[in-house]
Amino acid sequence: MKATRRETFSLAFGAAGALGVAAEAHADSLAPQGEVGAGPVWKTGIEGQRVADLGDGRYRNPVLAGDRPDPNVLKDGDDYYATFSSFQYYPGVPIWHSRDLIHWTPLTTALTRNIGSVWALDIAKHGGRYFIYIPALDSADAARSLKTWVIHADDMRGPWSEPVDMGIDGYIDPGHVVGEDGQRYLFFNGGHRVRLSDDGLSAAGKVEHVYGGWPIPEDWIIEGFALEGPKLLRKDGWFYMFSGQGGTAGPPTSHMVVVARSRSIHGPWENCPHNPVVRTASCEEPWWSRGHATAVEGPAGDWWLVYHGYENGFRTLGRQMLLEPIEWTRDGWPRALGGDLSRPLAKPVPTSSGAHGVALSRFTDDxxxxxxxxxxxxxxxxxxxxxxxxxxxxxxxxxxxxxxxxxxxxxxxxxxxxxxxxxxxxxxxxxxxxxxxxxxxxxxxxxxxxxxxxxxxxxxxxxxxxxxxxxxxxxxxxxxxxxxxxxxxxxxxxxxxxxxxxxxxxxxxxxxxxxxxxxxxxxxxxxxxxxxxxxxxxxxxxx
Incomplete structure (x- = not known):
């Protein structure tokens, strides 16, 4: 029987490469007792969908299953917001919310007008306002096929502004940061950077090259050098740049996370002595092409990497969102502690439970x-x-x-x-x-x-x-x-x-x-x- 009530909606639509001995011991301590092989099966949630929380103080990756490519996470007080590349899907730029990095629920989609294929983006908060910087490939504009846009809002739930063309062409994977000089900058793929206007809506200078990446050994099997995805963190007097290298797909061992740091936003940038901090080393591992990481502080002051990876044998599901604990070494470098992510890991503390995911059945109004x-x-x-x-x-x-x-x-x-x-x-x-x-x-x-x-x-x-x-x-x-x-x-x-x-x-x-x-x-x-x-x-x- 046909529906008797029809509601047309508006465009608003409603609302490791070098894992040390200590890291190996940490991962072993989190292994379930008396289990062999791949460990326990996933727990299930809404409609039987798999969830990360095992209910015993541990979690198992992925923390957000399904296609969540190029995850970028913003910590805002007690809240975490994540968004992902949305490519050719519209409405685009989905935003998810969490309080513990384990349980995630969808909040809204921020982009309704088709500006092209949306690649890896960046969320920032500055002066009480939220910004999302969006590279988009527009095949209809041959002269300026790859543009950088920005949208902004006073609340992550929106409403979000119309996209603003920043006049920055030819770059992908923006990463926002405020320098020690109080100026705002966007870093891009290939080690490039541009200074922004005070309002964050346009370039205030020329794009310049500031970083050359980490030299990948010649005998590593990778897709390409592909320096991309810079995510900037200011901590303990250092600026840390977390980047992806090696190519986001191709051979399972391609993608990786590398880190560089500098006392000044203007460099020089020093590569981490144990790069890459995350990498799939073998096609036998459960997660392939791990990379494109954001470092984020956990609810209790501990630290984590959020990144994506392909599930071994299930590339069809896309790049899924993974969570790995890290520690900071005495000399101030991050070290990943999750190994190949085959074992359950201890959840961020304080441990919590709550809603996760979204029901996929029914054509609901939202x-x-x-x-x-x-x-x-x-x-x-x-x-x-x-x-x-x-x-x-x-x-x-x-x-x-x-x-x-x-x-x-x-x-x-x-x-x-x-x-x-x-x-x-x-x-x-x-x-x-x-x-x-x-x-x-x-x-x-x-x-x-x-x-x-x-x-x-x-x-x-x-x-x-x-x-x-x-x-x-x-x-x-x-x-x-x-x-x-x-x-x-x-x-x-x-x-x-x-x-x-x-x-x-x-x-x-x-x-x-x-x-x-x-x-x-x-x-x-x-x-x-x-x-x-x-x-x-x-x-x-x-x-």
């Missing part, structure tokens, strides 16, 4: 502020979607899934299932997808009288989808550790298995773009599609 996002949308998003009474009506766009700008959400479980009921309105096509990008997706769709099957971004012909004499259908996808089986049902009770696909290759190393394989729905053609009864369930994993 869904666009917490979980749903369009892939590469064009024009005004509010014209395409209507929410009401747990249902979604989506206007058709394009000729099929590839150019339909599907509506997707982040799944962080190795095994899960998604169900949705679709209802065609007019000459439209709609369906359920697992979508990486416009060239790499799979799923089932329905158009008047016909079932469509999609694999590797193309419609299956051998065999093709069959005839279906209905304009309303239930669809189900079961992703069992990268083997996906699609089903359909007329009544939602008796299910027919349509076909299965292996999707482990639907990832960045195959298709580029830094994205993840996300479940979601699409509507194409003329007319629209109504979606009802969205259900997400995580299933137990075998490993």
């Amino acid at each position: 869904a666009f502020g917490t979980r749903l996002a369009f892939h590469a949308p064009q024009g005004d998003l509010s014209h395409r979607a209507t929410l009401g009474r747990g249902s979604l009506r989506l206007a058709g766009q394009g000729r099929g899934p590839a150019n339909s700008s599907p509506l997707l959400f982040v799944a962080g479980d190795r095994t899960y299932e998604v169900e949705v009921e679709i209802e065609l309105e007019g000459v439209a096509q709609g369906g359920l997808l697992l979508f990486y990008n416009e060239k790499l997706f799979c799923g089932l769709g329905l158009s008047p009288g016909k079932l469509h099957a999609w694999r590797i971004g193309q419609e299956e012909r051998w065999p093709p989808g069959g005839a279906v004499a209905t304009g309303r259908l239930h669809l189900r996808a079961v992703n069992d550790e990268n083997v996906v089986t699609f089903y359909y049902s007329i009544d939602g009770k008796s299910w027919t298995k349509e076909r299965s696909f292996e999707v482990a290759g639907y990832n960045h190393n195959v298709a580029d773009g830094f994205l993840s394989l996300r479940p979601g729905v699409y509507a194409s053609g003329k007319g629209s599609v109504a979606f009802h009864n969205l259900i997400y369930r995580a299933r137990p994993t075998r490993s």
Whole structure:
């Protein structure tokens, strides 16, 4: 039955490389007693989704499962705020909140206007105001394809300003800092830096090169030198710069965290003698390509690194948010203590518990502020979607899934299932997808009288989808550790298995773009599609 109340929403959408002996001993002391192998299975939370908190004073990575690339964390009093690269997904720049670095809940999305593909950004607070510095790749502007934008707000919940073009082109991965001279600066990839205006909204000088990175040994297997992601910290009379090097994907041993420091924001910068402080050393480790770190003080004054990594065997989930304890050595350098993150670790103190994650089922009225996002949308998003009474009506766009700008959400479980009921309105096509990008997706769709099957971004012909004499259908996808089986049902009770696909290759190393394989729905053609009864369930994993 169609929803009787429809509410069109506005664009506001509602609201280790050199781990020492002491570090090894610390990691061993946190290992669970009497356990062998990979340790305990993850505890589960909302809808069976995995959570980091083991309930016994320990946690197990990831602290935020699913695609959370380039995490950047701001400590603001007792609150922590995290945001991530949102690339081609809009609304973009998701903001999550925590009080203990373990339990995270979504707060809002800060960017609604499409300014291009949003890369690694930086949150800052200055003069009582919050700023997010955003590099974005705009393929429509060849002359200035890579721009730096800034948005600002008086509250992290928003409202956030319209994006301001800072006039800084050609750089990525900004990192904000206030120097000993009281001036504001942005550091960028490649060891570059620019002084900012007092209001933080524009450059106040020329971009200059100030740091050359850490010399990576020639025999290390990496993607490239790739000095990027500078995050600045002022502590005990030093400025510390935490950077990523080696490449964010490619071989599992590519990415790493390196540290340099200086007494002055103007340098010279001295490299840490035990760089890299974090690195995946072997493809046997549970987390690959670990890097892009922010150092943050914990609730009790202890220190942590927040960074991302790929889960071994599950690149499809994207780069997930990881948390590792660090200590400061007597000579003032950070040392990571988590080893390869295969073991549970002691939670930040004081230990706490609370809400974590977000329910993915149902089309709730706040869904666009917490979980749903369009892939590469064009024009005004509010014209395409209507929410009401747990249902979604989506206007058709394009000729099929590839150019339909599907509506997707982040799944962080190795095994899960998604169900949705679709209802065609007019000459439209709609369906359920697992979508990486416009060239790499799979799923089932329905158009008047016909079932469509999609694999590797193309419609299956051998065999093709069959005839279906209905304009309303239930669809189900079961992703069992990268083997996906699609089903359909007329009544939602008796299910027919349509076909299965292996999707482990639907990832960045195959298709580029830094994205993840996300479940979601699409509507194409003329007319629209109504979606009802969205259900997400995580299933137990075998490993």
